[in-house]
Amino acid sequence: MKLRAGLSRQILLAMSAITVTAGTLVFFGTYLAYTVIIAFYPRLDSGDEWLTATDLAILGASILVALPVAAVVALRLARRILEPLEALARSARRIAEGDLSARASPGDRSLGEIATLIDDFNTMAQRLQDMAADMALWNATIAHELRTPLTILKGRLQGMIDGVFDPDERSLRGLVLQVDSLARLVEDLRTVTLADSGHLDLRLERVHLAKEIREMAELLAPELRAQGFALALDLSDVTVEVDATRVRQALLALITNARRYAMRGAIRISLRQSGGETVLGVADEGPGLPPDKATRIFDPFVRGDAIRSRELGGNGLGLSVVRAIVEAHGGCVRYRPSQSGGALFEMAFKTVT
Structure with a gap:
């Protein structure tokens, strides 16, 4: 996976660079410390050369031993970090494709920040799923509420056109009542929706x-x-x-x-x-x-x-x-x-x- 390869490579290179740099600094730092000490206490000088081939061989061998250890540590660390992140990426991809039931597993909770991130993601996904379910219910319920007055209006008007009903005052008042019912439903929906979105204007x-x-x-x-x-x-x-x-x-x-x-x-x-x-x-x-x-x-x-x-x-x-x-x-x-x-x-x- 691209995420795994990229981040693993970066962690491995970073750990290797840290190992080489630390080994080099310790090695040459030791010689620098000896140089300062000999400057103040010349009798401690043994007359040996400042840096011998043996010393360089020891430095190279130390780095060669430390690099595999650093690589193993880096790969294990990368695996611990990447497993929950990969689960998060898979879940995000499934949600983007429309599967709102997808959830990520936090895995090793010792990585506190990543576990918290995944918990927050799962909470967000649950809220999205709840909102989608509520929206589907609202749409179905609103359609059901609108169907009755619209059916009555259509039936009465069609009956008047066909001559089944006379367009007298009583029939027209009944149609007005159905229109009032629709208007009331629309206004109530508007009020509730504005309040839920925090946009209900008030003149206090x-x-x-x-x-x-x-x-x-x-x-x-x-x-x-x-x-x-x-x-x-x-x-x-x-x-x-x-x-x-x-x-x-x-x-x-x-x-x-x-x-x-x-x-x-x-x-x-x-x-x-x-x-x-x-x-x-x-x-x-x-x-x-x-x-x-x-x-x-x-x-x-x-x-x-x-x-x-x-x-x-x-x-x-x-x-x-x-x-x-x-x-x-x-x-x-x-x-x-x-x-x-x-x-x-x-x-x-x-x-x-």
Whole structure:
């Protein structure tokens, strides 16, 4: 292999050069030391010539013995260094060819820096494989989510063209609802994607959240009452530095989530300060989340009651949007059962002092 030949040759030549240079320096250094000593102590001079043929023969023999030893040491060192590097090169080549499952073996971990390099490479490869799997899942899920409204739109429009359906107000409103569903899905995907890439733009300003929530509740109350829900507000007067539009979007997603999945009754919105945080919570009266979904409810396209969600136009991205918005603010979102046995979602932001 070219890498092995090149690096092995360099190590061998370097070790040989070091051996010859060290032997020569030691040999002539010894004579230089004798010269200095004799200059100060002439009686020690035996009268022999400074450098004899015997001395040169000894130097040559010493170098000839040392060179094979240096070559063996150099080759063993090269083998220890090159084996993990060759494994790394093979794995990198397989990944470049599309095999994201390739991993390199660190081999002898006594070479600390190389073992660390391979560990980092394997971590990177695992992340690439996870990202590719997530992307494939996202593509399949998005295609599935888009298929339903597009199929309905195409069928209704084709039916109108063929004269099966009359293009009356009721039919056209149904088509508009499907278009709204598509627009909502696209906007939710955009929000989540921008947040994941760190490019979700926020217009931060000091906001009195209680006032914003009351205004929003007044607008939503009639529609919620018609569906059997009532809004109950428990709001402290706190100031937070947030993007008010994005917070309203997240709050609306939580209220819509409760409307889709909770039993008819009160939806409680609370706002309080706790431990340096401003906590905005939305609680319903049940039935809450099953344990198997409570740990991954903020993942994209995870639904509670899938049938009811589809009937009300859910796309499984609402809570992912909430998490994306809150984390973009440097906060966190969490779930726990409410006191009434329902679901309680809390958005925690840093309090402005």
